[in-house]
Amino acid sequence: MVFSSIEFLLFFLPIFFILYGLTPNRCKNVTLLAGSLVFYTLGERRYLPLLVVSVAVNYFVGRFLGAGVKDKRVNDKNKNYSKVKYKNQNGRGYELRYRERNRREWRKAVLFFALMGNLGTLLIFKSHAAEEALPLGLSFYTFQIASYLIDVCRGDVPAERSFFKFAVYITMFPKLVSGPLVSYGEVSEALDNRRMSWRNVQHGLKLFTLGLAAKVLLADRIGLLWNDVQVRGFESISTPLAWMGALAFSLKIYFDFGGYSLMAMGLGGMMGFSLPDNFKTPYMARSVRDFYRRWHITLGRWFCDYVYIPLGGNRRGELCTVRNLLIVWALTGLWHGGRGNFLLWGILLWMLIVVERQMQAFLERHPVGGESIWKQLSIFPHLYLWAVIPVTWMCFAITDVRELAVYLGRMFGAVPQQIVLRNDWSRALQTYGELFGLCFLACTPMVRRIYRRCRDSIVMDVALAVLFWICVWRIMAEGNNPFMYTNF
Amino acid sequence: MADSRAVNGRLSGRRRKRPSAADKIYPMLLVAFGCICLTVTGSWHVYTDPLLGGGRKLFDAFSASVSLWSDSHSPAEDAEDADSSGGQQNSPQGGESPGAEEAPDDQQNTQPDGSQNEQPDEPDTGREDETEPEEPKGVSYQTVEDDYFADAVFIGDSRTVGLFEYGGLEETGTFYASTGLTVHKLFTNKIVPVPGQKKKKITVEEALSQNQFAKVYLMIGINEMGTGTPESFLEKYAECVKHIQELQPDAVIYLQSIMSVTGERSEQGDYITNEGIDIRNEGIAAMADNERIFYLDVNEAVCDETGAMIPDYTHDGVHLKAQYISLWKDYLKCHAVALDDSP
Numbered sequence: 001m002v003f004s005s006i007e008f009l010l011f012f013l014p015i016f017f018i019l020y021g022l023t024p025n026r027c028k029n030v031t032l033l034a035g036s037l038v039f040y041t042l043g044e045r046r047y048l049p050l051l052v053v054s055v056a057v058n059y060f061v062g063r064f065l066g067a068g069v070k071d072k073r074v075n076d077k078n079k080n081y082s083k084v085k086y087k088n089q090n091g092r093g094y095e096l097r098y099r100e101r102n103r104r105e106w107r108k109a110v111l112f113f114a115l116m117g118n119l120g121t122l123l124i125f126k127s128h129a130a131e132e133a134l135p136l137g138l139s140f141y142t143f144q145i146a147s148y149l150i151d152v153c154r155g156d157v158p159a160e161r162s163f164f165k166f167a168v169y170i171t172m173f174p175k176l177v178s179g180p181l182v183s184y185g186e187v188s189e190a191l192d193n194r195r196m197s198w199r200n201v202q203h204g205l206k207l208f209t210l211g212l213a214a215k216v217l218l219a220d221r222i223g224l225l226w227n228d229v230q231v232r233g234f235e236s237i238s239t240p241l242a243w244m245g246a247l248a249f250s251l252k253i254y255f256d257f258g259g260y261s262l263m264a265m266g267l268g269g270m271m272g273f274s275l276p277d278n279f280k281t282p283y284m285a286r287s288v289r290d291f292y293r294r295w296h297i298t299l300g301r302w303f304c305d306y307v308y309i310p311l312g313g314n315r316r317g318e319l320c321t322v323r324n325l326l327i328v329w330a331l332t333g334l335w336h337g338g339r340g341n342f343l344l345w346g347i348l349l350w351m352l353i354v355v356e357r358q359m360q361a362f363l364e365r366h367p368v369g370g371e372s373i374w375k376q377l378s379i380f381p382h383l384y385l386w387a388v389i390p391v392t393w394m395c396f397a398i399t400d401v402r403e404l405a406v407y408l409g410r411m412f413g414a415v416p417q418q419i420v421l422r423n424d425w426s427r428a429l430q431t432y433g434e435l436f437g438l439c440f441l442a443c444t445p446m447v448r449r450i451y452r453r454c455r456d457s458i459v460m461d462v463a464l465a466v467l468f469w470i471c472v473w474r475i476m477a478e479g480n481n482p483f484m485y486t487n488f
Numbered sequence: 489m490a491d492s493r494a495v496n497g498r499l500s501g502r503r504r505k506r507p508s509a510a511d512k513i514y515p516m517l518l519v520a521f522g523c524i525c526l527t528v529t530g531s532w533h534v535y536t537d538p539l540l541g542g543g544r545k546l547f548d549a550f551s552a553s554v555s556l557w558s559d560s561h562s563p564a565e566d567a568e569d570a571d572s573s574g575g576q577q578n579s580p581q582g583g584e585s586p587g588a589e590e591a592p593d594d595q596q597n598t599q600p601d602g603s604q605n606e607q608p609d610e611p612d613t614g615r616e617d618e619t620e621p622e623e624p625k626g627v628s629y630q631t632v633e634d635d636y637f638a639d640a641v642f643i644g645d646s647r648t649v650g651l652f653e654y655g656g657l658e659e660t661g662t663f664y665a666s667t668g669l670t671v672h673k674l675f676t677n678k679i680v681p682v683p684g685q686k687k688k689k690i691t692v693e694e695a696l697s698q699n700q701f702a703k704v705y706l707m708i709g710i711n712e713m714g715t716g717t718p719e720s721f722l723e724k725y726a727e728c729v730k731h732i733q734e735l736q737p738d739a740v741i742y743l744q745s746i747m748s749v750t751g752e753r754s755e756q757g758d759y760i761t762n763e764g765i766d767i768r769n770e771g772i773a774a775m776a777d778n779e780r781i782f783y784l785d786v787n788e789a790v791c792d793e794t795g796a797m798i799p800d801y802t803h804d805g806v807h808l809k810a811q812y813i814s815l816w817k818d819y820l821k822c823h824a825v826a827l828d829d830s831p
Contacts, residue, residue: 010534198511205514231802233809236654418811421653458513465517469525476531 001043002177003208003263004215009472012039017270021196029168029191032271036173040136043177047135051171054118058145059166061114065107065152066159111153118142118149126338137177139335141170143302148184150306157185165191174267178260180278181298187273194272203455204270209468210451211262216471218439219255220478222248225432226397234406235418240425242410246390248432249397251439254283257296283443286381288352288388299335303328321357326350336396341404345395352388627778632824637661640703643692643732645669647747647807648707654810655817662701664692670711671724675731696735704732705820707744707786709768710806714759722771729775740825741781745769747816748787751796753805760806762796782825789819 001008016035023031041048122142125134148169152159160166169191175182229237229245237245261278268275282294292300308328314321326347333346391411398404409415421427429436441447454460526532634657641662642648648665652658666679675693682688706729712721732741746765748754754762769785776783790808792798797805801812808816 006534198515202511202514205518227804231650231804231807231809232654233803233811236810419654419656419814421810424653456510461514461517465514465521468518469521472522473525473529473531476529476534 001039003260003267004212004220004471004475006472006475007042009212009475012042017201020271021201028194028196028271029164032172033164033168036168036171036176039173040171040176044136047138050121050135050138051141054121054141054145055167055170056163058114058118058149058170059160059163061110062149062152062159062166063161064110065114065149107153111149114149115146118145123334123338126334128338140179140181141176143181143299143335144170144183147181147302147306151184157188160184160188160191172268172273174264174271174273175275178257178264179296179298180261180264180276181302182275186276190273196270196272200272201270204266204268206266206451206455206460206464207269208263208266209464209471210447211259211264211266212471213467214255214259214262214442216259216474217467218435218442219252219259220474221435222255222432222439223252225428226252228428232421232424233418234403234410235415236420237410238417238420238424239410239413241428242407243390244425244428244432246394246411247386247436250283250390250393251436251443253393253397254279255439255442281443281445281448283385283389284382284445285385287356287385288349288392289356291385291389292349292353299332303332307331322354325353329353337399339399340401341395341399344401344404345392348392348395352392627782628826629823630826631822633821634660636821636824637703639701640705641696641699641701642705642707643674644705644707644744645711647710648705650807650810650813651816654813656814657817662699664695668711669708671708671721671728672712674708674728693731693735696732701736701739704736704739704741705744706732706741707746709746709772710749710760710765713761713764713768718764718767718771721768722775725768725772726775729781733780739780740827742820742825743772743776743781743783744820745772745783745785745787747808748791748795748797750799750802750805751794752799754796756805766795784820784823786816786819789815 001012003009012035020028020031020035037048040051119142122138125138148157151157160169169182169184169187170176225248226245229241229248234242258279265275265277276298278297280294280297282291285291285294308324311324311327312320313324329346329350330343331346332349333342333344336342336345391408394407394411395404398407406415410417451460526534637657637660641664642651642657643664644651645665646667646669648663649667652661652663652665657663664680666677669677669679675691678689678691680690680692680695682690708728709721709725712724729741729743732739746769748762748765749760751762753760769787773783773785775781787795787797790797790801790812797808799805801808801815803809
């Protein structure tokens with residue numbers, strides 16, 4: 001079930017939150033868990049057992065890993081005591097230390113196999129199943145479980161003792177299906193103790209409304225142009241239309257995913273969780289590096305914490321950094337899908353990032369006129385980003401590599417056009433021009449700034465309430481179809 | 489986002505006061521506007537349907553989710569199934585003609601005779617006789633050039649829009665086509681732009697009564713598949729053909745078959761299936777009298793031997809890609825009827 005569906009907006013959302021609100025504080029986790037399972041079941045009941053098994057197994061793995069860590073801490077605390085106690089019994093002290101080390105090895109082995117099991121399952125599904133058949137949310141909850149296990153094993157967080165709370169952490173429906181990826185440390189406090197107040201509900205609902213509007217009124221509408229381009233066939237579009245199509249997809253994926261993350265944050269906020277922000281106006285970035293610090297932040301953070309830094313990060317010389325980046329981006333590509341085009345997408349981004357790193361290093365060594373060149377030519381970095389990112393998105397969007405070659409060829413005029421409608425791009429501009437303008441505006445920090453300033457004013461309340469129902473009305477009109485193409 | 493800080497319990501924890509009215513205003517506004525919205529758009533059935541008729545549906549969804557391993561399709565589809573099957577009795581869209589649908593009561597949809605008896609004012613000459621010996625009688629076709637379409641009008645949905653845009657007939661022929669067009673709205677939707685006036689559009693009915701054509705090409709029927717039954721569709725289709733004939737008494741009317749979809753699209757699990765298309769096409773074929781009304785099986789040009797659209801020709805399984813529109817157009821050019829009275 002997607003958030004932007006009638007079933008969710010008019011049924012699940014009110015019913016769940018009324019029940020949740022009525023539940024006494026002690027039992028709120030039970031309601032949330034039940035609600036999340038219902039939510040998942042309504043979306044995909046085939047793979048519910050996989051989710052349940054995954055949560056159950058990993059709970060016990062976590063307990064095992066956590067138990068070891070706790071022992072170590074206790075031993076640290078009682079070090080003096082044990083020293084005294086075993087002062088004259090060197091043999092037993094040695095044995096204890098030996099057992100401890102043995103145990104640490106065991107923990108590592110268990111962690112290794114648990115990660116293998118989790119990520120291996122993900123990999124099997126990614127490589128074998130077609131994109132549609134991937135179990136709902138698998139990529140997200142697997143990564144969350146992995147982060148939890150690693151954190152527990154490292155001793156960063158204590159293992160969750162309550163099965164309920166662990167299950168809630170993994171399955172919590174706002175973030176179950178497509179993130180944000182929340183680390184256990186971020187929500188462990190809220191799992192124990194959180195407040196659902198009118199204030200939270202109100203702010204959460206407002207965020208939810210903004211996300212819903214981004215999804216329904218921007219992403220779905222601009223996505224029609226991308227769909228239109230695909231239906232025509234890539235051989236038969238003019239070069240300007242090819243660029244418009246790429247731009248439309250870039251905007252669609254942002255408002256789609258960004259809107260979803262915002263909705264997730266809103267829903268979490270209503271219950272008193274503070275979920276991390278996934279997007280920070282990425283299209284305002286001035287380089288690809290910058291872009292991916294603002295785009296799907298929680299995934300970037302995951303790869304940084306659990307892959308990039310353990311590999312040595314950027315502290316072992318430039319060559320090693322470049323290698324680490326390559327690994328991270330190849331894995332990021334793989335995470336998005338098992339097909340060749342995603343790998344290509346990752347590699348392309350890696351190349352861009354490496355080039356940017358070199359450029360920056362060069363500019364720092366040879367400063368031009370005291371100021372960095374990038375700052376003087378403030379518009380060019382933006383233009384560069386807007387030129388490069390749509391191209392990389394095309395590698396992401398078109399899963400058939402042959403088709404992808406045709407599309408990129410059309411973008412750069414390298415592939416001859418077959419039958420092209422004269423002025424197809426100006427017709428598209430007539431239809432979608434205003435929408436493009438609106439989307440560009442929504443890419444700037446302006447919307448957010450306005451929202452933050454007038455969040456509590458009655459005008460904003462009314463405007464958002466109207467917006468919410470406009471979205472609902474649109475969804476009803478479009479037939480409640482996530483891909484909105486009900487009419488031919 | 490920074491707002492998450494406010495959403496977080498901390499802020500409210502700091503101000504230990506009773507919730508003021510200002511904190512409740514947004515949820516209240518939402519409910520109030522919701523009532524207004526549902527009333528204005530007449531959408532209360534979203535809630536009332538599941539409560540009244542769909543208690544069964546809820547139960548189905550529940551029992552389906554209980555039997556986790558029993559089958560593989562999702563409850564969303566269940567809901568749709570329930571919709572489309574229930575649609576014959578009580579769907580809001582199909583509500584216009586349910587009486588006429590249920591009266592024949594025979595589901596052997598290949599026989600349009602049943603529905604024909606429903607319409608006494610359907611005097612198409614010798615249609616019953618024509619249905620059987622249609623093949624033997626034969627129609628002689630000739631191959632023509634583009635200028636054949638100079639006095640032709642193409643009426644249809646988004647696929648005909650594709651023919652308009654990429655068939656190279658933009659200048660030659662006339663197109664009354666619009667995305668999402670159905671037989672139910674064929675004459676009432678304002679889709680035909682008026683030359684000279686930028687914004688104004690008129691209905692196909694008005695356009696057809698203002699202009700006379702020698703040939704009318706009609707391809708319509710894929711958008712209707714979600715509502716009603718093949719019988720109700722064919723009934724409406726026949727009405728449309730009859731009305732076109734009244735408006736264009738001298739025209740040859742070509743009824744093009746509804747173009748099939750790809751096998752993949754057909755098996756996707758929603759209402760669009762090639763079986764449904766075939767049933768409708770048989771009914772459409774039976775409407776041809778081979779004197780003024782002819783049936784053209786366009787699928788011969790774009791389908792493989794299983795009767796499904798060839799996957800290479802399409803992105804979404806429904807629309808031909810621009811570069812393959814010519815297959816369709818060439819088929820039409822090869823299938824111009826040689827009329828006895830034509831020179």
